Amino acid sequence: MEKEITKRSKNILMVVLIAGCFLSTLNQTLLNVAMSGFMDIFEVSAATVQWLSTGFMLVNGVLVPITAFLMKRFTTRQLFISSMFFLLFGSVLCACSINFGMLLTGRMIQAIGAGIIIPLLMTVVLYLYPIEKRGSVMGTIGFAMIFAPAIAPTLSGFIMEFSSWRWLFIGITPFILIVIILAFKYLMNVAETSKAKLDILSVILSTFGFGSILFGFSSAGSKGWDDPVVITTIITGLIVTTLFCSRQLTSKDPLLNLSIFKYKIFTLTSLINVLITMIMYADLILLPIYLQDGRSFTAFEAGLLLLPGAIINAFLSPVTGRMYDKYGAKPLFITGLVFIIIAMWGVIDLSASTTYFYLLLRTCILRIGLSFITMPINTAGLNALPRELGSHGSAVNNTIRQLAGAIGTAVVITIYTIQSTSYAQELSLENGHISAVQLAKLASIFGSSSAYIFMLVLSFAALILACFMPTQKAKNHKNTTKKNVFKQSPN
Template sequence: MRRLEYKWLVGITFVLGLIMQILDMTVLNVALATLGREFHVGEGTLQWVLTGYMISLAVFVPSSGWIADRFGSKRTFQLAVVLFTLASVLCGLATEMWMLIGARILQGVGGGMLVPVGQAMLFRAFPADERAKASAVLSVPITIAPTLGPLLGGVLVEYASWRWIFFINVPVGAIALLFTVLFLREEQRDRPGRFDLPGFVLAGAGLAALLVGLDQGAQAGWTSPPVWGTLLAAAALLSGLVLRELRTPEPMLDLRLLGDRLFGTGNALLVCSTGAIFGTLFLLPLFLQNLRGYSPFESGLVLMPQALAMLATTQVVSRLYGRVGPRPLLLIGFTVLISVGLALQLLNTRTPVWFLVLLLMWLGLGMGLMMTPLQTAAFARISGSAMGHASSLFNASRQVATALGTAVCATIFVALVETYSAAADLTAPGAAEQVQMAAYRGAFLTSIGFGALGLLLSLRVRNADAAATLDPTARRGRRRFRKQADTTTVR
């Protein structure tokens, strides 16, 4: 049997780790109500199962680049997998809520290092003109795991035990660790620089405060003193971070990388695309379960075609990218995203399921068109030595974008429900459903806003800037064509 190339071994290892992390996040959401009954706690305490993980993730995502440079990417990835897997076992064995929360915090430490370090290893392993293939590798867990998570979580909670939503990570983690030990090479910089303690504190505390503030604002309301106090603290900490990191020669989070046209625009596009997509995918299951009466398992089945369409599109785009470049793919992708937001305005309680499935497949098409060019072009001019810091920054943007998209959609939905309820006669038959339906349609408009901003930002992306990631044969063909055209004109 022919031995796999090293780049594919790195890809398989990272996919295993990423599947473990994403499955854990999506499976847990289904089991929250069960955990509340098991430990006899209310929503306030239960929320810390999610918030504790979010905080530790926010602390270690920014620092993961320096840790990998200092101790080696392979060693850091191994540590991340071990911590995540061990914490999963501790979560499954928890007998008190404080034990579960503590284990979730430990999980966040592993998760905060796992994704940025793995992504940096993947992009180093693939040559620049093959990174579209690397992005296609990433699309597998990113599309499949969120879809399988609710289905798997529902089955485990109903037919086994809530403890198995954590134990299921153990075999995946063990295989990922085995691949890391057997096949991966060590990558270590000669001079990783001194540990930037002020940058570590400011980045971790600022990002954690921002994520918690966005999450709590969507739930408790933005006028709540703890919410705006947390957001003000986040603004102060992140402002201090910018001043600190731009002045120090060896920053924890290298914000200077955002000065690169492609990388800076790529981070902004990531916020637009992730904000729109996660906001929409946050609301659709609620619509299906609250207004259509679907179970979590049934709503997961309705959402599955979206993931399959995205996966199929990504595989095609990874081959197309080298010939057409990122710009046209991004423009088409964001246009599709806007059209989904417009089509969602037709949604009502009697909308046929087939229409929603087709619409979700169209959304998956748009997501597939955006994912590969966005990730590939963003790292086009990032050197191998800066890849760890760039990946940390990119994943920090992803965390903020996810929280922002969900918070904006949830806030608009709640505000519209209150506004429409005040103006409606809720005693009339079907009035409450009509109010909620109108609120859903209004909240879905946020995807149009995010998509329109992304469409405008895509105009800043130039194929010439991403030349290193394009197909060399296609580039030579285009140059030859231009040369022939110039010669013809001269004649």
């Protein structure tokens, strides 16, 4: 009977956490195809409206490194319910916005909640499940983490085209309230809390370090790499982050325990994770640019193209999770990267006649590949660590993803801008009679193809790294997995 209750408690806990994760990740990419609409609505420039994405990423990025401390200091209930209230308050503020400043403030409040949920969810899995079952559980979590941000552009495009932009935020508010009510009723605490002391200097260093790097790379795509602000913030961020890392390595109770990189598999999966995240984020930016600027598709049509792949990706995630438990990481990584390489190879020669169906099929192939890697790579990395380092591993994983996403997007947009500008100049010299509109479209198509060549190179680099993964199945570490006890306290 006790086992039955424990299993039921685990299931309820995971349902509530996954629901919160789904809403959080959905919200993260919900505004990607709505940016041009907000430029017209609030009469702001492209550089200003980009802060809706950059600001969210900055807050999320600087918060993630301290989540390991938060998970030691506060209970599961306290952290999860607090994060959902931040998400709720931010969404209400965004929905009621009367100017851009109010919208941006609400967006950054949303990011506080989003920054806590995913590392918390990963750490809970490490506490609740033995090593041989984590792949399946992570696969289920992947359904939320992958499906939500992938359907967000379609949903956003539909709302922007057929309804008021305020429904981007009004629509998710009732669901957040439902999750909060369920959390109060059913959510249990996992693991013990401790009176951990907060290293204020480390918090300051991580905030300025990671924040500056994220801001610098996020700004590089629009301002250019030679902009003084971009150069200054990236250099400052690298110096401050180096000081932060040095402090963590010498501290007896580090804010972020970097000794996890002594574990070879964790380091290897982190490197692959960087490359995969760069590819994934860059594709979500680059494909809509090609479709809208190069081919004159609407935001809704651009978002709709991503939907079939998103559905395939989401439903394959639990399957690949079970495959990970059975076969281990290496065969999954190699299989996934072969699909990704095929998908990237298929778009290095885009033209004005490339069909919508071809791009849809190619995106499905890419998403099949990602489903073999995205969650298994997190599972493989965290499984390589002792359980007491799980929260630090989860925090590092999510910090890496934020940095890789910003860097990948910035580099790809830079390549796209340089190549499209260069091609436009050549084309205008060769054919002076071409219209400005047609010139811009052809230049956008050429720039997109060039950027995809870079992403193809990243795919091959990831495949080489995957070949160094050890060939082994997840083993049952019964001796190292202690029996979990649920705390029934309401705090």
